[in-house]
Amino acid sequence: MKRSFSNSKRRPQTSSEPLIADVTISEVGARGDGIASVEGVKVFVPLTVPGDRVRVRIKDGANEKSADKGEALRADLLEILEPGPGRGTAPCGHFGTCGGCTLQHMGDGSYAAWKVGLVRGALARVGLGDLPMEPLSRTPAAARRRARFAALKRGKRVWFGFNERLSHRLVDLEDCPVLVPRLTALVEPLRALLLQVLPEGGACDVIATDLEGGIDLVLVGPRSLDRTARERLVAFNEAEIARISWQPDDRGAPEPIAHRRPVAVRFAGVPVTPPPGAFLQASAEGEAALVSAVLEHVGEAKRVADLFAGIGTFSIPLAQRSAVHAVEGDAPAQAALNKATGSLRLTTERRDLFENPLTAKELARFDAVVFDPPRAGAAAQAQALAASKVPLVVAVSCNPATFARDARTLVDGGYTLKRVYPVDQFLWSAHVEVVGVFTR
Ligand SMILES: C[S@@+](CC[C@H](N)C(=O)[O-])C[C@H]1O[C@@H](n2cnc3c(N)ncnc32)[C@H](O)[C@@H]1O
Incomplete structure (x- = not known):
C-alpha cells in the first residue's frame, strides 16, 4: 500500500515506497511548474496553479536546484483535491503530455500576470x-509560423510531433492550437513522407517555416540520404511546400534538395529571402x-x-x-x-x-x-x-x-x-x- 502524508506531516527519512503527499501550491516557477513546500523543501509539481490543493507523488532521486539555488524535489501530479482560483481549461487534447505547451491549465488573467x-x-x-x-503584448492561438518537430520511425509507423516534457519520448501530434493552420495541415503529409524517407528506427527533426511563397522545410538529422530518399523528397507532392533542404546534423549547413518556388519574408514591405532554417521571430x-x-x-x-x-x-x-x-x-x-x-x-x-x-x-x-x-x-x-x-x-x-x-x-x-x-x-x-x- 502506498503511504500518504501531507505537508503538515513528517517526511520519512528512508523509503523505497513512492512518497505520496497532499500539498498546496503557492506559486508557479520560471519553468512553469507549481511550487509547494514540504518541511521547508521546495517541491515542483507540473500542471498546477497557485492555490491548488493537490496529491502528488514525489519522485525518488529527482532532486534539482531551485531558482534560489536551494535543494528542491520534483513530483508528479496525481489528483487535484481542490482547484486554485487561477485554473482554466486547456484547449488542446495533447495538453498534459506534450512538452510544447505547459501552461494551458492557467486561466488567462493568471497566465498573463x-x-x-x-x-x-x-x-x-x-x-x-x-x-x-x-502591458503584456499577446500573440493569439494559431499564429506560430515556425516550428521544429521531431520524428521517429518504428515498424510501419512514424511518430511525429513534439517531445514530452523533460523527455525524449514523442507525442504523436494530431492537432496543435498554437501553429498557423498551414503548418498543422502538414503534419499528416509529413508523417507519410517520412515513412518513406527514414530507415527503420531512424529519427530526424523537421524545421518548418511558413513563408511568403510557401513552406520552407529543413530535415535535420538523417545522417545520410540515399538516392531513393532524395527522390522521394523531391517528389513530395504537397502544394504548400516551396523549398526542402537537408542538414545531416545541427552544425552543418543545409543542402538544398528541392526548390519549387521563391520564398520571402517582408520587413516594412521589403522582401528578404531567408536562408533555409534561418532565424525568424516565431x-x-x-x-x-x-x-x-x-x-x-x-x-x-x-x-x-x-x-x-x-x-x-x-x-x-x-x-x-x-x-x-x-x-x-x-x-x-x-x-x-x-x-x-x-x-x-x-x-x-x-x-x-x-x-x-x-x-x-x-x-x-x-x-x-x-x-x-x-x-x-x-x-x-x-x-x-x-x-x-x-x-x-x-x-x-x-x-x-x-x-x-x-x-x-x-x-x-x-x-x-x-x-x-x-x-x-x-x-x-x-x-x-x-x-x-x-x-x-
Ligand atoms: C534572437 S536572433 C535575432 C535575429 C534578429 N534580430 C531578428 O529579430 O530576426 C539572434 C541572432 O544572433 C545571431 N548570433 C548568434 N550568435 C552570434 C554571435 N556570437 N555573434 C553574432 N551574431 C550571433 C544569430 O545568428 C541570430 O541571427
Missing part, C-alpha cells in the same frame, strides 16, 4: 525590480510588437547599429528612417540581408559578437544601438556598451535571465533602464520575450 512576473522576477534578482512594466504578431517597441524609442536617431541582426527584422524597418549598420554572426543570414538592402541606407557586417563585440570606440559613431542576442545573451557586447557613450540602447531578448544580467551591466555602466516591454509570442510556454530601453 505570470508571464509579466517572469520578467519582473528576473529584473528583481539583479536589483532592477522596481520598474513599471508595459509569429508575425510577436515580431510586430517587438519592432513597434524598437521603432518607438529609436525614433529619428540618425545612425543606428543593429547587433545580432539576423536577416533584418529590425534593421530594415529602422533603415526606413535612419542609416543602419547591421552586424550578424551567421554568414548566410548576413548575405540574405545584404542582398535585400537595395536603396536603403543599410550596411552589413559579419562578425562574432561574443568573441569580438563592437568596442566603445567603434560604438561612438552611433546615436542608438539595438541588440537582440540568442538565449545566452550578449555579455561581452553589454560590457562594451557600458563603457561607451551611446545615448540610447534598446535590448531585445528571449531570455529574461540573461536580459537582466546584461541590463545590470548597462545600468552599472551609467545607463538608466527606462521602459520594459514584455511580449508573449510563445503562447502557453514558459518563454517570454522582452524589450528594454536604456538611456544615458
Whole structure:
C-alpha cells in the first residue's frame, strides 16, 4: 500500500515506497511548474496553479536546484483535491503530455500576470525590480509560423510531433492550437513522407517555416540520404511546400534538395529571402510588437547599429528612417540581408559578437544601438556598451535571465533602464520575450 502524508506531516527519512503527499501550491516557477513546500523543501509539481490543493507523488532521486539555488524535489501530479482560483481549461487534447505547451491549465488573467512576473522576477534578482512594466503584448492561438518537430520511425509507423516534457519520448501530434493552420495541415503529409524517407528506427527533426511563397522545410538529422530518399523528397507532392533542404546534423549547413518556388519574408514591405532554417521571430504578431517597441524609442536617431541582426527584422524597418549598420554572426543570414538592402541606407557586417563585440570606440559613431542576442545573451557586447557613450540602447531578448544580467551591466555602466516591454509570442510556454530601453 502506498503511504500518504501531507505537508503538515513528517517526511520519512528512508523509503523505497513512492512518497505520496497532499500539498498546496503557492506559486508557479520560471519553468512553469507549481511550487509547494514540504518541511521547508521546495517541491515542483507540473500542471498546477497557485492555490491548488493537490496529491502528488514525489519522485525518488529527482532532486534539482531551485531558482534560489536551494535543494528542491520534483513530483508528479496525481489528483487535484481542490482547484486554485487561477485554473482554466486547456484547449488542446495533447495538453498534459506534450512538452510544447505547459501552461494551458492557467486561466488567462493568471497566465498573463505570470508571464509579466517572469520578467519582473528576473529584473528583481539583479536589483532592477522596481520598474513599471508595459502591458503584456499577446500573440493569439494559431499564429506560430515556425516550428521544429521531431520524428521517429518504428515498424510501419512514424511518430511525429513534439517531445514530452523533460523527455525524449514523442507525442504523436494530431492537432496543435498554437501553429498557423498551414503548418498543422502538414503534419499528416509529413508523417507519410517520412515513412518513406527514414530507415527503420531512424529519427530526424523537421524545421518548418511558413513563408511568403510557401513552406520552407529543413530535415535535420538523417545522417545520410540515399538516392531513393532524395527522390522521394523531391517528389513530395504537397502544394504548400516551396523549398526542402537537408542538414545531416545541427552544425552543418543545409543542402538544398528541392526548390519549387521563391520564398520571402517582408520587413516594412521589403522582401528578404531567408536562408533555409534561418532565424525568424516565431509569429508575425510577436515580431510586430517587438519592432513597434524598437521603432518607438529609436525614433529619428540618425545612425543606428543593429547587433545580432539576423536577416533584418529590425534593421530594415529602422533603415526606413535612419542609416543602419547591421552586424550578424551567421554568414548566410548576413548575405540574405545584404542582398535585400537595395536603396536603403543599410550596411552589413559579419562578425562574432561574443568573441569580438563592437568596442566603445567603434560604438561612438552611433546615436542608438539595438541588440537582440540568442538565449545566452550578449555579455561581452553589454560590457562594451557600458563603457561607451551611446545615448540610447534598446535590448531585445528571449531570455529574461540573461536580459537582466546584461541590463545590470548597462545600468552599472551609467545607463538608466527606462521602459520594459514584455511580449508573449510563445503562447502557453514558459518563454517570454522582452524589450528594454536604456538611456544615458
Ligand atoms: C534572437 S536572433 C535575432 C535575429 C534578429 N534580430 C531578428 O529579430 O530576426 C539572434 C541572432 O544572433 C545571431 N548570433 C548568434 N550568435 C552570434 C554571435 N556570437 N555573434 C553574432 N551574431 C550571433 C544569430 O545568428 C541570430 O541571427
